[in-house]
Amino acid sequence: MPSSKLASGGDGLIEALRAVLPEDSVLVETEALRPYECDGLATFRQLPRVVVLPETEEQVAAILASCHARGVPVVARGAGTSLSGGAMPHAQGVLLAMAKFRQIVRIDPLARIAVVQPGVRNKAISEAANPYGLYYAPDPSSQIACTIGGNVAENAGGVHCLKYGLTVHNVLRVRAVTITGEIVEFGSHALDTPGFDGLALLNGSEGMLAVITEVSVRLLPLPQTARCVLAAFDDVVRAGEAVAAIIAAGIIPAGLEMMDQAATRAVEAFVKAGYPLAAAAILLVESDGTAEEVEEEIGRITDLLQAQGASEIRVSRDEAERLRFWAGRKAAFPAAGRISPDYYCMDGTIPRKRLGEMLQAIAAMEQRHRLRCINVFHAGDGNLHPLILFDAASADEQERAEAFGAEILEHSVALGGTITGEHGVGVEKLGQMCVQFGEAELEMFHRVKAAFDPVGLLNPGKAVPTLQRCAEYGHLHVHHGQLPHPELERF
Amino acid sequence: MQAVLAGFKERIRAARVAGLPLELRGGGSKRFLGRAAQGEILDTRDYSGVISYEPTELVITARAGTPLAEIQALLARKRQMLAFEPPAFGLATVGGTVAAGLSGPRRPQAGALRDHLLGVKLLDGRGDELRFGGQVMKNVAGYDVSRLMAGAMGTLGLLLEVSLKVLPMPAEQRTLRFSMSQSEALVALNRWAGQALPITASCWSGGVLHLRLEGARAAVQAARARLGGEELGEAAAISFWRDVVEQHHGFFAGVRRLWRISVPSTAAPMCADQPSLIEWGGALRWLRDPPPETDLFAEAARLGGSARLFRRTPEDEVFDPPLTPSVAQIQERLKRAFDPDGIFNRGRLCAAW
Ligand SMILES: Cc1cc2nc3c(=O)[nH]c(=O)nc-3n(C[C@H](O)[C@H](O)[C@H](O)COP(=O)(O)OP(=O)(O)OC[C@H]3O[C@@H](n4cnc5c(N)ncnc54)[C@H](O)[C@@H]3O)c2cc1C
Ligand SMILES: Cc1cc2nc3c(=O)[nH]c(=O)nc-3n(C[C@H](O)[C@H](O)[C@H](O)COP(=O)(O)OP(=O)(O)OC[C@H]3O[C@@H](n4cnc5c(N)ncnc54)[C@H](O)[C@@H]3O)c2cc1C
Numbered sequence: 001m002p003s004s005k006l007a008s009g010g011d012g013l014i015e016a017l018r019a020v021l022p023e024d025s026v027l028v029e030t031e032a033l034r035p036y037e038c039d040g041l042a043t044f045r046q047l048p049r050v051v052v053l054p055e056t057e058e059q060v061a062a063i064l065a066s067c068h069a070r071g072v073p074v075v076a077r078g079a080g081t082s083l084s085g086g087a088m089p090h091a092q093g094v095l096l097a098m099a100k101f102r103q104i105v106r107i108d109p110l111a112r113i114a115v116v117q118p119g120v121r122n123k124a125i126s127e128a129a130n131p132y133g134l135y136y137a138p139d140p141s142s143q144i145a146c147t148i149g150g151n152v153a154e155n156a157g158g159v160h161c162l163k164y165g166l167t168v169h170n171v172l173r174v175r176a177v178t179i180t181g182e183i184v185e186f187g188s189h190a191l192d193t194p195g196f197d198g199l200a201l202l203n204g205s206e207g208m209l210a211v212i213t214e215v216s217v218r219l220l221p222l223p224q225t226a227r228c229v230l231a232a233f234d235d236v237v238r239a240g241e242a243v244a245a246i247i248a249a250g251i252i253p254a255g256l257e258m259m260d261q262a263a264t265r266a267v268e269a270f271v272k273a274g275y276p277l278a279a280a281a282i283l284l285v286e287s288d289g290t291a292e293e294v295e296e297e298i299g300r301i302t303d304l305l306q307a308q309g310a311s312e313i314r315v316s317r318d319e320a321e322r323l324r325f326w327a328g329r330k331a332a333f334p335a336a337g338r339i340s341p342d343y344y345c346m347d348g349t350i351p352r353k354r355l356g357e358m359l360q361a362i363a364a365m366e367q368r369h370r371l372r373c374i375n376v377f378h379a380g381d382g383n384l385h386p387l388i389l390f391d392a393a394s395a396d397e398q399e400r401a402e403a404f405g406a407e408i409l410e411h412s413v414a415l416g417g418t419i420t421g422e423h424g425v426g427v428e429k430l431g432q433m434c435v436q437f438g439e440a441e442l443e444m445f446h447r448v449k450a451a452f453d454p455v456g457l458l459n460p461g462k463a464v465p466t467l468q469r470c471a472e473y474g475h476l477h478v479h480h481g482q483l484p485h486p487e488l489e490r491f
Numbered sequence: 492m493q494a495v496l497a498g499f500k501e502r503i504r505a506a507r508v509a510g511l512p513l514e515l516r517g518g519g520s521k522r523f524l525g526r527a528a529q530g531e532i533l534d535t536r537d538y539s540g541v542i543s544y545e546p547t548e549l550v551i552t553a554r555a556g557t558p559l560a561e562i563q564a565l566l567a568r569k570r571q572m573l574a575f576e577p578p579a580f581g582l583a584t585v586g587g588t589v590a591a592g593l594s595g596p597r598r599p600q601a602g603a604l605r606d607h608l609l610g611v612k613l614l615d616g617r618g619d620e621l622r623f624g625g626q627v628m629k630n631v632a633g634y635d636v637s638r639l640m641a642g643a644m645g646t647l648g649l650l651l652e653v654s655l656k657v658l659p660m661p662a663e664q665r666t667l668r669f670s671m672s673q674s675e676a677l678v679a680l681n682r683w684a685g686q687a688l689p690i691t692a693s694c695w696s697g698g699v700l701h702l703r704l705e706g707a708r709a710a711v712q713a714a715r716a717r718l719g720g721e722e723l724g725e726a727a728a729i730s731f732w733r734d735v736v737e738q739h740h741g742f743f744a745g746v747r748r749l750w751r752i753s754v755p756s757t758a759a760p761m762c763a764d765q766p767s768l769i770e771w772g773g774a775l776r777w778l779r780d781p782p783p784e785t786d787l788f789a790e791a792a793r794l795g796g797s798a799r800l801f802r803r804t805p806e807d808e809v810f811d812p813p814l815t816p817s818v819a820q821i822q823e824r825l826k827r828a829f830d831p832d833g834i835f836n837r838g839r840l841c842a843a844w
Contacts, residue, residue, distance in 0.1 A: 110757050111756060111757040112685055133685065154631065155631045161629070168606075178817065183817075189795045190753040190774060190795060191599065191603065191753055194811050195814050196643055196647075197605055197638055198818065200605060200638030201634050201635060201639060221685055221687045244547040245547075248546055252658070289706075289710060290689075290714075292707070292710050293689075293707040293710035295709065349627040349628070349629045351545070351548050351627060352548055353545070353548060381629045383628075383629045418625055418627055418630040420630070420632050421627070421629035424631055436633075437633060438622075440619045441622065442633075444615070444621055447828035448636065451821055451827075451828050452824075454824075464634075
């Protein structure tokens with residue numbers, strides 16, 4: 001369909017949207033569209049043709065059916081905190097903002113289930129469950145802002161995911177609307193559901209398969225108590241080995257995070273957590289459960305850390321101190337923002353035992369790309385979040401930051417890992433998808449998408465690259481004379 | 492192994508050309524589930540062997556034909572386990588276990604088989620070799636095709652390799668026994684599940700509730716003191732749970748029709764006057780030989796769950812509840828995406844394909 005016709009509104013789309021939504025829920029003026037032009041990854045910006053703010057499932061169904069009838073693309077949006085450009089609008093498309101779906105439909109304390117609309121913030125679920133002694137375990141650092149719909153679409157993770165699993169492990173049922181406007185349900189409030197596991201596909205589908213309109217999550221009993229151990233290491237490789245040793249000893253902590261020296265220094269200036277600044281790396285190891293359990297586990301953890309050569313070990317004595325230990329880790333992103341005009345947050349996963357090796361490789365990349373990088377990890381999962389510091393005012397620095405980021409991701413694949421642990425592919429990592437997957441897998445992803453959305457109108461151009469695009473990405477790298485992973489198939 | 496793999500590809504291509512289906516078979520221990528698949532048997536057991544096992548990474552990768560018992564023995568040597576507790580039936584292969592997608596008693600706490608499946612390598616219906624997921628815990632690159640394979644009963648592809656997350660064995664295990672009625676047990680189980688208690692399995696049958704506590708020594712002891720009940724000796728406890736997992740518990744003896752009903756844990760008792768066995772804190776209910784006139788598909792759906800006829804008599808023709816038309820359509824398109832000519836396990840999950 002020619003875009004000039006779309007822009008003129010000649011397809012009757014705006015009229016159709018106004019027929020199902022109140023006037024103030026259909027935004028077309030440029031100033032009104034501006035707040036939606038990007039998500040948390042501001043490098044990719046695009047004004048949508050129109051923004052709609054439905055509040056009922058029927059409205060969502062009518063909007064999707066209207067778009068489908070006219071061949072208009074649709075991008076769903078939660079809180080817009082995605083860090084991979086997954087919620088970036090489509091120029092000729094509708095941006096479907098789910099912000100008005102803010103109701104906690106029902107909490108069933110006996111069955112330990114919360115039924116919520118997709119626009120409910122992650123943190124709000126635990127707050128609502130708290131009076132019943134329950135909470136929702138997955139806790140992305142963005143949890144005060146991000147929505148459960150966005151969490152499902154990205155299969156979000158967080159500090160607690162080592163012990164309690166990712167979003168996919170904690171969602172029981174999803175209601176969604178397909179591009180043709182049909183309502184579908186995957187999963188159930190029972191533990192097993194017949195048929196193929198569509199729920200697994202929807203988790204992490206980046207808004208490409210269906211628009212989520214209701215989510216049922218599993219609630220867990222609040223642990224009676226939690227304590228945290230802070231351990232300092234003089235050497236990053238030893239810190240990485242200590243992580244492996246804890247797991248090998250049969251302990252799955254409630255959180256196991258690592259920060260390198262650059263990271264502790266950046267946050268210390270900002271939050272005054274009292275971190276040992278001379279250490280090459282620190283580990284934060286949390287234990288939760290009953291008082292007896294935590295006591296026993298903390299004892300084993302400190303013994304292990306000692307044996308692994310920690311130069312200093314502190315155990316939180318009270319809740320205030322525990323929260324202070326975490327304050328620095330939780331403030332790593334804003335701290336990076338304070339010491340550098342811009343930073344680029346990467347998200348790869350590698351086998352745990354290769355943490356030290358990866359940190360050394362990143363140090364070498366800092367030299368090569370002439371940019372600083374601070375490292376924070378969900379070490380227990382092998383999920384790394386290097387923050388590359390740069391200044392976007394300099395086109396050259398921005399380009400180097402992007403090349404640096406791409407190299408980290410491709411190195412993650414080379415070490416046996418993946419290009420994204422929890423932030424998704426979005427538009428950001430389309431190139432790296434061609435490094436991680438071969439032609440046959442990428443084609444299968446397109447077929448899986450087509451099973452839900454045969455015409456390809458939901459969030460087009462995201463998450464799965466076309467083979468054409470991979471060919472171009474391959475050329476680009478050959479041109480620079482640095483073909484990574486020559487063992488992998490190119491096309 | 493390369494020759495075996497080449498043989499598989501050849502069989503798939505030939506089946507495709509001839510339009511003749513293949514029945515994928517591991518140990519063949521699960522053939523009673525669902526409809527009989529049509530086609531010539533493709534035996535996976537020659538494609539066997541553990542490829543890698545890294546205790547510190549909590550991952551094991553094995554070829555699909557590897558006996559499950561071999562994997563469990565290997566893990567036990569490092570005091571690790573498959574936490575979804577699949578049955579160790581002599582014959583089962585790890586590929587068949589993933590394809591069947593069944594989980595044992597620890598499921599409500601530790602998650603299902605699909606929650607422990609990190610990656611797969613498979614052959615699709617074109618004979619193309621595909622790899623999804625991997626060996627790391629967190630991975631959101633592309634759609635989660637690996638988990639889609641759990642419970643697909645081999646209708647989407649021939650699994651070649653699977654990577655499974657493993658977990659440490661708990662330090663301490665105790666089993667408690669309580670006398671109570673079915674409805675008392677359902678209330679108690681749901682109450683306990685909302686508290687921080689180290690419960691990892693439950694089984695109610697014939698007026699007796701068994702509860703397994705596992706975890707740190709101190710936590711198990713504290714919970715044991717709090718809950719009361721009568722404690723089973725270690726040997727008795729181990730054999731009790733093994734019998735539940737492998738359906739050697741007296742309840743299963745001589746059963747004709749066995750219904751497996753998955754409902755919210757708080758659902759009211761079903762067919763309360765019929766023999767039943769309840770697992771998963773109330774969320775899994777086995778019913779034996781209920782009166783033929785009860786429509787258990789409808790009854791389970793009314794309670795927010797689903798029923799499946801797990802063991803059947805030759806007269807039984809319908810085993811699974813119908814899906815809604817739009818979900819059924821998506822499923823059929825998924826089947827075609829993976830297996831365009833319908834050569835894998837034709838008829839096994841759905842009469843139409
Ligand atoms: C400071 C900061 C820290 C972060 N920390 C973490 C972290 O620790 N772990 C982590 O996993 N992520 C983290 N993130 C990333 C981000 O918060 C998550 O990806 C989050 O899940 C996105 O939720 P959202 O509501 O903002 O979704 P959006 O950004 O609005 O959308 C994200 C994707 O989901 C789709 N989507 C949204 N709603 C729906 C719906 N209803 N139906 C279908 N598709 C939908 C969109 O199309 C898009 O593809 C962080 C982000 C920031 C800015
Ligand atoms: C509650 C319960 C009860 C059980 N009862 C019994 C019992 O009574 N008797 C018993 O022997 N076992 C029983 N089991 C164990 C079960 O059979 C095994 O766990 C396992 O699922 C069977 O493995 P298999 O290799 O024998 O699979 P098979 O029976 O050979 O195959 C099972 C399914 O997987 C498919 N498949 C097999 N290999 C592959 C592959 N490589 N790729 C793709 N698809 C494949 C087959 O086509 C088939 O659809 C029970 C399990 C549970 C949870």
